[in-house]
Amino acid sequence: MTSSFKVVFPAKLGDDAKVNILISPSGTLDVQLLQQHFLPEDMEAILKIPTGPSGFADTMLWHYKGYERYSVKSGYWLRCKMVEESGTSNATSLTQWWNFLWKMNVPLKIIFFIWRACFDWIPTTANLARQKVSVSGRCPVCNDATDSTLHALWNCKNLKAIRAEWRPILGSNNNVVTGEKQRQRIWIPPSQGQYKTNCSTIIDRRKGWIGFGIIIRNMNGEVMASSAHSIIANFSFKVAQLLAIKKSIQFGLDCGLALCLLEISEFMVVNWLLDGNHKNSDSGMILEEIVDMINTGNRVAVISIFRSANMPAYVLAGEALKILEDVFWMEECPCYLDDLLKADMHV
Template sequence: MTRHEFLKMIEVHHRWVQDLAEPIPFSSAELYLDARVADLITENEWNTSKIIRNFMPYVQQMITTMPVPSFSNPDARYWKFDSKGRYSVKGGYQKAIGFYDNPKNQSRNMLEGWWKFIWSISVPPKVRIFWWRLSKDLIPTASNLKMHHIPTAETCHYCGFGKESTIHALFTCHQSREVWKQTTYWSWIKKITNAPTLEICLWLKWTLTKTDFENLAVYTWAFWKARQTAYHGKISAISGMDIHWVLGWLKDYKKAQRSLHVTTQPEPQNSALYWTPPIENHWKLNVDACFNLNSQSFGIAGIVRGSNGEAILAFGRQINQPLSVLGAELLAIKYGILELKEHNLTSVTIETDSLLSKQAVFGEEDYLDYEGIWISEIKEMMKSVAVDNLVHVRRSANVIANALASFSSSSPTPFSWVNGEFPT
């Protein structure tokens, strides 16, 4: 029997598409349950129009990207419970005792690649953990809570239509879709239906490049976090949230990861752990930036202190434009230098707990957009204001600047306090 003849024998509703753990759902009744895969093939090519009419959007691309055999192959036995088709005594025993009767065990081998993929993507660990939980339907949606005997309504809290499953909460709820429309991934997201969670995950892996999947993974994590924050009443709604900061945040993470492996300009091991006053007749400016999830804005701030440790100047403002974390940290430095210039302060050391911003200012890497412009401006202003140095310190040595940035992120009113005007 040739491979093509074998395809003709396989019924369409069987699990014949790689990475689909359950029978393929139909979107129309055009195909009968005894239809064969060969019914979808015309002259050694997939019948695309028939596939589009009969299968869910997330399945269509999986099918059409499978190569149709153009020549006959020798017959071969294939053990479907092994990823390479090889029979083993262990596999036979597991089949005999009913191990593979559980759908989760049927798909065990082909899912090994998925788990390896999830743990290999270049995103922060908390995002990888979130996607591992998402894949296993372990995030606390209303439907999952109900299934674990927690008394709660299964209806979606936001749209009021249907059960709040994992896929509904993240992708198909109309409020969720309003957020996804802000991203470049809407063309994929709008194709998602309320199919099994794992199948959607595998389809996204199949469809997207690894970089695009990483971006989408962080978007999804940030959206779920905002959705939970809104549910607990800390923000008013999710449909209007701005998630453009996500890609900048991921970009900064990847840059920081790369910096761990470079051998040029290593960071000294003696970065200050606690704040210390400058020498007499000199000043220290500590700056920081902070993102507020509730207000969807950054806060930047700084404080200037002298040799006796007393503050003589502090400033802060809320930034509502979409920025990367690096961009916000650079903006804090820039505004800090502008404050120094306005108050005629020289002989100043600037301290930041952002290692990336220090490396950006003193490094040779070219940055595009606003980041590159601000780096150039900072370099020029440091010369004109006679800034002694820009140094990296630990967060514990930048506590007050961080507190002021956190305050600014939730306050729309900018402030600039000088000696004698500080609030109590």
């Protein structure tokens, strides 16, 4: 698939052919049909596209940043990438730096400040003087040097003394968790009369399969239902995790179990469900489905946990990649999970 997002050699499926002929009755893409009509690289790209039920209206997607809708940040990222790709060998290290900056777990205003400092857009007196503002251009703090961005943020001797006084305070705050609530490291049973499901996914990129593991337990840690499921797809890890959430809720409905809580070891996708800002992304269709399922009587809370609190589901997802068929158990689970399930109840 080229940078124009068109297949190299269009498939000859007929002038009136529609996308739905490539979708099997189970709702997944028909891999055999794709193999017959598309080149391997085109097929790989097609298998990254999640499918869903009909009825969703067409919408514009910002495909350059598949996990988010268009923003000034993503537009700026694309422009920088285009400039870097046409530049020198320093492009790779520059890309790594910008990726590091935008992923920093600090308030957005700090990231923007660093970004402006990198381009020398800080309103120091030297920069103001260059813009014809009536100032001397000298540092107003020490009056010993030109007030450049580097001097104002780092080299000024008076500011060095201030930074030295702040270091003990900053060091004492290094253990504070920002933005993310403390996640569970151990499995905690649900309340009496309620059911909790744990789900996980593992992707085998080499073979092109995704495995899903789902386990539903009661307050005593007893398994009420479990499932191992696998599909052929080339989804991103985040899309695969969203599918795991969707399949878990549907599995609970199919088993007649009213779930109160769903746990998955992926913080980002849980945030997507909470903030609602990614509905115009390539994951938007799955997000809409999950939200609809939750809002139509399935009042299940979705939270993120550490993998150590999700090991039985994780192991089951790995087994799904070995058996490559859909299997489910009612009021039991595979015997190889017994020790992990017992450990969850004795932590």
